[in-house]
Amino acid sequence: MIRLASTAVMARRHEPADSLDFFPTPPWATRAFCEHVLPRVFPDPHLFHNPAWDPACGEGHMALALADYFAQVHASDIFPYGFGQVADFLHQDFRWKPAEWIITNPPFAIGRDFILKALQLAYRGVAMLVRTAFCEGQGRYDDLFSIYPPAMIAQYAERVPMHRARWVVNGKTATAYCWVVWLKEFGKPIVDDTRFVWIPPSRNTLTRPDDWLRFGGCMDIPDKHKARQLAAEGGVMRPAPTRQEIQAGFL
Template identity: 40%
Template sequence: MESSAGSVIDGDDAHTALMRELNFFPTPPWAARAGAELIWALDPKASTVWEPACGAGHMAEPLHQEGFAVWASDIHPHGYGDWTGDFLRSDRPRPPWAIDWIVTNPPFAKAEAFVQRGLEIATRGVAVLCRLAFTESVGRYPLMRRKAVTAPFAERVPIQLGSWDPDLSSATAYAWFVWLQPEALADSPFRTAIEAAWAMDASLERIIPPGTCSRLTLADDRVKFAGEAPSPQLDLLGAA
């Protein structure tokens, strides 16, 4: 789990130790696509995204597939992305176009800092995929009060250190946490519901329903994101 990332674990080989230090927990592609659908629902005018913890593209590529123009970066050169460097750095470069949204699965220990920095950059909103336990912090309470939507998954989102395993099971609950900038809130079809929740010192919840995994998993995800060899069946279907 993310809580053990960055700590020394006896028996780690060099690669595993690096993945742990980087807090590299790749996003299941279907969960990224669910995030894209959520953003489109909340902000139909969304267009451009910066994915600042892109890793090997498990989030950025599905966001692009869902219609976003995506600029991707990561602190480590995983072999994917437009820039290698620290998103939290003050002298980081800017993408070649204005950024509507910051969308990412951040290192859990730095998730709050990613949201705060994202709100300084994004013109329309910030969305992060985190363990549902991200809510549980006295220190994050002011940030959570500004949140527009929490979108927990009804089904589990299996995430592991270092790679995506499409056959993995998990008992950990994940959710998308979303903040809207004033302009995006004004345009949002959910504005009335969000503001009504805020008026009651609450935030809106929108559950991502069962069946999302099967609906949003593509035939070639295993090849692209899990590194599996193409199957003869996919070749026949033209999906490999």
């Protein structure tokens, strides 16, 4: 009984009231979404030619991974992490960027507000990476899911480790995550039955040896990790963008 109680506590990601809730998304988790979820929920061959927008970009872990699939990615965050535009997504005067898709890992406490705002702005669809527990609760059911049922809930078959303010390559977690996806047509969310699918194990297949060099905030690199060999050799599989290139390409 004690062990079960301890695990339940670990699964809850409590944050201070003034926290920015910055938990970088491992690059492989975003790639798994692009590889296994988007083609199933919206099988349009022109999908990735349309712009996407990450309005809670942090240091760019998700936005840079999305840029491997989308021709253009806008990125913004309320805090100046040094990546993308500094802007409050929920502010009524925010000048938003046109985007077919709004895709992000929103702050948990205001996830519902992020979703409702995104459903107003996105042309084609909204995809939110949330704790699986986000799908529970009468309040969110009454205010969100019963009014705008998602087109798909995609549950990771393996855990996606996220750590406060840092990306840990071989991190562990007791928290389960899923993607909740809405589709829009003629400017309005499509109301239909929700599909539930699983995202197959992807960490080993979609992690790239050069991720450590491309993405900031990485911690706890194992001594035998391929990234250390690449760094020692002074080479990368894909050049990391400069700060100037980031600012020019992700606004």
